[in-house]
Amino acid sequence: MTQQSTIAERKREFSFTHEEFKKLTSLVYSLTGIVLGDHKKDMVYGRLARRLRELGMRSFSQYCDLLDSKRSDDETGFLVNAITTNLTKFYRESHHFESLAAHAQKVTRDRSRLSDKTFLVWSAGCSSGEEPYSIATYLLSKVPSLSSWNFKILATDLDTNMLNKGKAGVYKADAIQSIDEPFKSVISDHCNIRGDSLYIKEKVKNHIHFKQLNLLHQWPMKKKYDVIFCRNVLIYFDTQTKNNLVSRYTDMLRDGGMLCLGHSESLHEKPENLHLHGRTTYFKGEVSS
Ligand SMILES: C[S@@+](CC[C@H](N)C(=O)[O-])C[C@H]1O[C@@H](n2cnc3c(N)ncnc32)[C@H](O)[C@@H]1O
Structure with missing residues (x-):
């Protein structure tokens, strides 16, 4: 782990372990085919932090529990929408x-x-x-x-x-x-x-x-x-x-x-x-x- 990422991780509002990251990336892979390497951890954190706030959660562990629960079907849609990269524009690659x-x-x-x-x-x-x-x-x-x-x-x-x-x-x-x-x-x-x-x-x-x-x-x-x-x-x-x-x-x-x-x-x-x-x-x- 680099010094920079240690500082970034220390500043995080929600705790986010490597195991939780791996759990989310393997779920995203099975749902969408999207591959998220370890270098995408900050991106995943950034895209899901707002969702945790909306849900009034205090940690990614709670969020993983939600995805494991019976209500997971509703939540996977939010997860997928948050993780996909949608960058586009008119007449791109013209x-x-x-x-x-x-x-x-x-x-x-x-x-x-x-x-x-x-x-x-x-x-x-x-x-x-x-x-x-x-x-x-x-x-x-x-x-x-x-x-x-x-x-x-x-x-x-x-x-x-x-x-x-x-x-x-x-x-x-x-x-x-x-x-x-x-x-x-x-x-x-x-x-x-x-x-x-x-x-x-x-x-x-x-x-x-x-x-x-x-x-x-x-x-x-x-x-x-x-x-x-x-x-x-x-x-x-x-x-x-x-x-x-x-x-x-x-x-x-x-x-x-x-x-x-x-x-x-x-x-x-x-x-x-x-x-x-x-x-x-x-x-x-x-x-x-
Ligand atoms: C970067 S955008 C590309 C948009 C457009 N084709 C362009 O080139 O400007 C990639 C899109 O692929 C979609 N996508 C990713 N995985 C997908 C999947 N398994 N099935 C359908 N769409 C998917 C994302 O939701 C996202 O909107």
Whole structure:
């Protein structure tokens, strides 16, 4: 233990032993797949201290007892919401959006000859909704025909607080201030600013369905997707969970479908039929231009 952490631990309002930390991290791992190494102890303390205060508790030992008790089902939701890292922003890692529009243009061109006017996107680990709204606004602006298609974005996350924010579609107006062009104009065209708030327009919201889904569990979706975004989610998982998810995503894609991962999530192992085409951008099967 470093001198610094000894001082930090001495200053703590609640006692928090290594065993209690290990108990919480193994519960979080089994519930979410999120791996929390020993260096995350201060983070876990910081995120849960407020919850202990709300519950009028005096120690993490009491909190662990609550999680062991019959009432634990109610509490695990709070635990998961507190532990997940939800950092996101509009048009994050913007290099994906051009390839996304090119893919949608090609699919709509090919499919408009058929009666199948469906284009399905899944934003897996969507946090508070900035990612699915970025996808929707960019596609509606670059491929306008999609507005009359069965163009749906399924936006899923584990954290119910984030999903509620996404469903509301209301953000701070300054959330788009530092976005580069042309993305800033695209999002501005699809929202209303009133006072300090930004309201996503209904015609955009109509294309998005927010739903709670734990990526570790069974996925209830029956249809296959044209595009899957799972960005900055796999980094929290171990290699086995990550490989397993990528293989399941590949199964969920239509032939020729596109998978986008976060910039630090390039794959060392991947299914044979998944091919890299550009930075952290993969396609299922051979892609013709
Ligand atoms: C850092 S955010 C990424 C948000 C967005 N994709 C982006 O790149 O800006 C990671 C999200 O993954 C979600 N997450 C973590 N584990 C999950 C799991 N097992 N199932 C579903 N979502 C999970 C978290 O709740 C969090 O909102």
